[in-house]
Amino acid sequence: MVKLIYRKKVWEVKPGMTVRDAILKTGLKPYAVLAVRDGKLVNEQTILRDGDEIKLVAVVSGG
Amino acid sequence: MKCRKCGRTAVINMRQHKLALCQEHFLEWIPERVQRTIHKYRMFTPQDKILVAVSGGKDSLGLWDVLLQLGYQADGLYIKLGIAEGAYSDESLGYVERFVSEREGVHFQVVDVKATYGLSVPEVARTKRRGRKVCSVCGLIKRHIMNRVAYEGGYACIATGHNLDDEVAVLMQNVLRWQVGYLARQAPVLPATHPRLARKVKPLVHLYERETAAYALVRGIDYIYDECPYAVGATTIFYKDLLNQLEEHSPGAKLSFYLSFLQARKEGLSFGDEGRPDLHDCVQCGQPTTAPGLCAFCRLWEGLDQG
Numbered sequence: 473m474v475k476l477i478y479r480k481k482v483w484e485v486k487p488g489m490t491v492r493d494a495i496l497k498t499g500l501k502p503y504a505v506l507a508v509r510d511g512k513l514v515n516e517q518t519i520l521r522d523g524d525e526i527k528l529v530a531v532v533s534g535g
Numbered sequence: 536m537k538c539r540k541c542g543r544t545a546v547i548n549m550r551q552h553k554l555a556l557c558q559e560h561f562l563e564w565i566p567e568r569v570q571r572t573i574h575k576y577r578m579f580t581p582q583d584k585i586l587v588a589v590s591g592g593k594d595s596l597g598l599w600d601v602l603l604q605l606g607y608q609a610d611g612l613y614i615k616l617g618i619a620e621g622a623y624s625d626e627s628l629g630y631v632e633r634f635v636s637e638r639e640g641v642h643f644q645v646v647d648v649k650a651t652y653g654l655s656v657p658e659v660a661r662t663k664r665r666g667r668k669v670c671s672v673c674g675l676i677k678r679h680i681m682n683r684v685a686y687e688g689g690y691a692c693i694a695t696g697h698n699l700d701d702e703v704a705v706l707m708q709n710v711l712r713w714q715v716g717y718l719a720r721q722a723p724v725l726p727a728t729h730p731r732l733a734r735k736v737k738p739l740v741h742l743y744e745r746e747t748a749a750y751a752l753v754r755g756i757d758y759i760y761d762e763c764p765y766a767v768g769a770t771t772i773f774y775k776d777l778l779n780q781l782e783e784h785s786p787g788a789k790l791s792f793y794l795s796f797l798q799a800r801k802e803g804l805s806f807g808d809e810g811r812p813d814l815h816d817c818v819q820c821g822q823p824t825t826a827p828g829l830c831a832f833c834r835l836w837e838g839l840d841q842g
Binding site: 501503504506508512513514515516517518529530531532533534 | 536544545546547548555558592593594700704744745748749752753760762766769771772775776779780782783
């Protein structure tokens, strides 16, 4: 399985899908987050592998 | 997805430019784009001393990093506002200090609002401006301090980390309400209209927020991730989301909206910005004010027990 982490929330998705599809599964918006795997930024077409842990980083700030 | 320059795996795809880049080429592309923006709007030259307003966030630290890489004389200014009983400010200052400690010969100064004036920003807002949002008090205080430090330090301009998403969100709000006064003043460069009013520049104004966040990540810049507690639920964030939905369907829509606005003004679209109000010197601090007497900043502190 693949683990997606955003702030204090964690989701698990099946391997083999793209980062973009995995983000959509969480309900987050792909344009609002960046995906980091093993400390490296990955593009949204990256295929997720079994055991991956993806940290999602919010893009938008306000004020 | 491959890097358009070298064919290696891309870390980012910028659909508005039809450009995917690997880490190495993205790290080259960002400073080049910022340099082009500085040149296009004649923001400053390598001979100028620049004051960078840093908050500890991705945009301001990324901007500072790029300006230093490009060889500009860029000093940092951190204004300690005293947010969340000081905890949020302490944390964000920590990121600025870490940034500085990792680079040689970098100068920065801290202005602690409470230590300097007696009360933190939320305390002033609570005591003086009941009903007025903390953010507007905060903006007033920050602008005053930035102008003061820039004037006293002989800086040519103040550089802020506003990115394109910040600008289009404000543009959209102003257009929806036809706030022509605000539209007239929205620009990548705000000229100094008074000797004590610093010139303001926004070198990241052609970069999407997604790119500034990605730059901080790939460059290894540690920044404060949590939002200022007063910005949570801010209208700006709502407008940014709307604009990002538009961008999803029409890549480049945000950039086009902003550049078309600037172009229309260049070609003569007027927002009534021909006449500027007369400015007077504040009798207390000397900074400009539209009405004779005290400026808004000095009026804010009037009658407050400043410790």
